[in-house]
Amino acid sequence: xxxxxxxxxxxxxxxxxxxxxxxxxxxxIFSILKIVNFAHGEIYMMGGYFGYYVIxxxxxxxxxxxxxxxxxxxxxxxxxxxxxxxxxxxxxxxRKADYGILITFGLSVFLRNIAxxxxxxxxLRPPSFIEGSLAVFGGLMISYDRLVAAGGGLLxxxxxxxxxxxxxxxxxxxxxxxxxxxxxxxxINSERMYMLAFGVGGAxxxxxxxxxxxxxxxxxxxxxxxxxxxxxxxxxGGLGSVSGTIIAALxxxxxxxxxxxxxxxxxxxxxxxxxxxxxxxxxxxLFRPTGIFGRHAVAMD
Amino acid sequence: MPDTLPAIESSLSARNLAAGYVSGIEILHGVSVxxxxxxxxxVLGPNGTGKSTLLKVLFGFLKPSTGEIRSGPTVLTGVAxxxxxxxxxxxxxxxxxxxxxxSVEVNLRLGAWSFRRRHADVKRKIERAxxxxxxxxERRNQTAGTLSGGQQxxxxxxxxxxxxxxxxxxxxxxxxxxxxxxxxxxxxxRGLARDGKAxxxxxxxxxxxxxxxxxVYVMRTGSxxxxxxxxxxxxxxxxxxxxxxYTHHAAKTA
Numbered sequence: 001x002x003x004x005x006x007x008x009x010x011x012x013x014x015x016x017x018x019x020x021x022x023x024x025x026x027x028x029i030f031s032i033l034k035i036v037n038f039a040h041g042e043i044y045m046m047g048g049y050f051g052y053y054v055i056x057x058x059x060x061x062x063x064x065x066x067x068x069x070x071x072x073x074x075x076x077x078x079x080x081x082x083x084x085x086x087x088x089x090x091x092x093x094x095r096k097a098d099y100g101i102l103i104t105f106g107l108s109v110f111l112r113n114i115a116x117x118x119x120x121x122x123x124l125r126p127p128s129f130i131e132g133s134l135a136v137f138g139g140l141m142i143s144y145d146r147l148v149a150a151g152g153g154l155l156x157x158x159x160x161x162x163x164x165x166x167x168x169x170x171x172x173x174x175x176x177x178x179x180x181x182x183x184x185x186x187x188i189n190s191e192r193m194y195m196l197a198f199g200v201g202g203a204x205x206x207x208x209x210x211x212x213x214x215x216x217x218x219x220x221x222x223x224x225x226x227x228x229x230x231x232x233x234x235x236x237g238g239l240g241s242v243s244g245t246i247i248a249a250l251x252x253x254x255x256x257x258x259x260x261x262x263x264x265x266x267x268x269x270x271x272x273x274x275x276x277x278x279x280x281x282x283x284x285x286l287f288r289p290t291g292i293f294g295r296h297a298v299a300m301d
Numbered sequence: 302m303p304d305t306l307p308a309i310e311s312s313l314s315a316r317n318l319a320a321g322y323v324s325g326i327e328i329l330h331g332v333s334v335x336x337x338x339x340x341x342x343x344v345l346g347p348n349g350t351g352k353s354t355l356l357k358v359l360f361g362f363l364k365p366s367t368g369e370i371r372s373g374p375t376v377l378t379g380v381a382x383x384x385x386x387x388x389x390x391x392x393x394x395x396x397x398x399x400x401x402x403x404s405v406e407v408n409l410r411l412g413a414w415s416f417r418r419r420h421a422d423v424k425r426k427i428e429r430a431x432x433x434x435x436x437x438x439e440r441r442n443q444t445a446g447t448l449s450g451g452q453q454x455x456x457x458x459x460x461x462x463x464x465x466x467x468x469x470x471x472x473x474x475x476x477x478x479x480x481x482x483x484x485x486x487x488x489x490x491r492g493l494a495r496d497g498k499a500x501x502x503x504x505x506x507x508x509x510x511x512x513x514x515x516x517v518y519v520m521r522t523g524s525x526x527x528x529x530x531x532x533x534x535x536x537x538x539x540x541x542x543x544x545x546x547y548t549h550h551a552a553k554t555a
Contacts, residue, residue: 168417171407175400181362182398184382185391186460187415 007140008261009254014146014215016253017153020246021208022226023233024160025201031177031240032197035088035100039080040205040230041223042111047073047206048213048222049119052126062129066152066210073206074199080107081198089191108223115220123217149211156207157246163200164242173197177240225274232281238291248292252277310373311335312499313359313390313468318368320358328354330523331368336468336499341490343510343531344503346520352503353395355520356470359501360385360392372468386415391466395473397453401446405437405456408445412460430459451482458489468499475506487513 022044029037037043051069054060060068084103087093130144164170176183176193183190209222216222233252237244259276260269284292313336321327328351336342344352357363359370361382370377372388380388392398400408409430413423431438434455440448445456454474461469471490475483483506491513494500504510511517511531518528 168410168414171403171411172414174403175411178400178402179398181382181394182400183411184362185360185394185398186411187383187386187464188411189381189383 003140005258005261007136007142008257010136010142011146012254012257013250014150014153014253015257016250017150017157018208018212019226019229019233019253020157020249021153021204021211023230023237023245023249024157024242025204026230027234027237027240027242027245028173028197028204029201030234032173033085033088033100033194035085035097035104036231037198037201038101038104038227039108039111040104040201041225041227042108042115043073043077043080043202043223044205044209044226045115045218045220045223046076046111046209047202048209048218049115049124050076050206051210051213052124052218055126062127062214065126066207069210070203070207073209074203076206077202078195078199080202081195085194085198086191089194108227112220112223119218119220121220123219124213125217126213128214143215145214149215152211153208156204160200160204161242169196228274229277232277235281236284236291241291244291252280255280311337313370313372313377313501315355315359315370316368318355318358318365318370320354320363320365320368322354322363324366327366328523329358329365332520332523332525334359334501334518334525336470336501337516338467338499339494339497340515341494341500341502341513342516342518343514344501344518344520345507345510346526348505350520351523352520353472356392356394356472356501356503359470360390386464386466389465389467390470391461391464391468392470393457393461393472393474395476397450397457399445399448399453399456399460402444404442405445405448406441408456409437409460409463412463415464426463430462434459450478451485454478454482454486458486466498468501469493470501472503473505474502475504475509483509 022040025043026037026040029035029040047069050072051065054065054068054072055062084107085100088096088100093099128143128145129148133141133143134147135141162170164174172183172188173193173196175186175188176190176197180190183193208226209218229252233249234245236248236252237246256273256276260273263269263272314334316333317331318329318333319327319331320329332351332355334342334344334355344355346352354363358365361377361380361384364379368378372390375388377385377388377390382392385392400411403411406427409427410417410423413426416422431441436452437456437459440452445453448456469490474486474490478486487509490500490502494513494515502510502514511534514531516528516530517534519526
């Protein structure tokens with residue numbers, strides 16, 4: 001029994017790292033552009049497909065394919081930002097939050113359907129990073145692909161934290177999230193930061209999609225569930241806090257998997273997994289509306 | 302127009318500025334001001350007359366509906382705020398424009414954004430800032446939001462010097478700051494003028510501002526009521542105040 005719980009916790013950690021990649025992207029976009037990106041799950045999905053086709057059509061090995069997929073998702077996201085979000089920065093648009101919701105929600109439906117047309121409705125599975133499984137905890141197995149996904153994801157998160165805290169571009173992003181006015185006073189062009197934020201956020205989601213593809217396969221609707229979970233995590237982590245988001249993602253991933261594992265009827269567990277996350281979110285919103293790690297209120301403007 | 306001052310070329314000049322936040326409702330109606338090297342020019346006037354709006358328009362946060370802003374031969378009307386530094390203009394708004402959740406050191410590094418690739422230059426300027434304001438050096442790793450109001454002002458001043466601007470637009474530098482620090486801040490502004498910078502100062506603290514001003518603009522309900530060299534207004538601050546207060550009052554009751 002203990003072995004089973006441990007392996008479920010390990011699986012939860014893998015999922016938690018994937019959640020963290022998706023949710024940190026969402027939170028970066030939220031804190032810089034001040035919009036909720038409802039198409040974030042679809043960008044994660046696109047990243048998975050980019051990785052798949054980079055491997056199958058271009059013959060790139062699986063590991064570098066993750067980086068190539070991230071680069072493509074980065075450019076793809078910037079294209080979306082330039083094409084659809086620039087009206088947000090114009091003083092002529094008054095209800096910016098509403099515009100952001102409508103345009104990203106529409107984009108999410110569009111991308112999901114265009115994926116069905118382009119990639120087909122059936123699940124696709126790229127080749128494994130490393131075939132086989134590691135035997136742990138007396139007979140229970142954990143696949144190498146899961147270890148690669150968790151390890152790769154953690155590396156990306158460390159790189160992200162380094163970028164945000166140690167590079168002048170990361171600090172400039174942080175500055176814009178704190179005050180657009182002050183940022184422009186020191187000469188930072190906020191529009192370039194919006195591009196960068198949307199690109200980096202998209203690349204993180206795309207990386208998650210490419211890392212998780214060999215485990216769960218790709219499908220046009222794969223972004224729906226992680227997207228919901230990412231909203232839960234971003235709220236838990238306190239809107240706009242990257243470290244809070246990472247901690248909340250790991251906690252949710254692990255606790256959700258343990259919840260599934262400990263449910264009396266484990267076969268029903270997975271169906272309750274989403275409900276569990278949303279239940280936690282309701283509790284947090286009731287008792288700590290700024291999130292567990294929220295540092296300050298964020299105004300939508 | 303007074304002719305007691307020698308003709309000096311201004312670093313920033315605005316002619317006939319009209320502007321407002323909502324179309325159709327103007328806050329400024331045809332204001333002309335100059336920022337002149339080595340001079341502190343002070344914009345005074347009652348609350349809500351558009352003094353802060355004037356500085357926002359000059360720095361590009363608000364586009365004027367008519368009028369022109371120039372720096373020598375360069376037209377600055379319509380230039381975005383983030384590009385104003387390149388034209389030698391610095392802006393210190395009423396609330397210190399620091400980044401409260403970033404450390405003092407990172408705040409200073411961001412002040413060097415426009416020349417961030419010249420690493421040696423950035424480092425030298427940050428060291429110089431620490432030498433000028435030792436408290437900033439002591440607290441370099443603290444987040445800027447934990448500094449006192451006066452220290453935040455010092456941080457902002459130190460940072461604004463980095464790109465070596467020619468013009469400083471300063472809005473209420475001593476608002477909600479303890480009196481002991483107030484004198485220091487006016488001394489800082491005076492020092493800038495001595496270094497040949499052009500200062501345009503908006504202030505509610507009439508006594509403090511007149512104590513350092515070379516030239517005075519008095520605004521009333523969105524336009525210039527009167528202007529002239531500080532000496533022309535005499536030493537009687539009370540008179541000046543009552544003068545525009547009285548006319549303001551008279552205009553309201555008329």
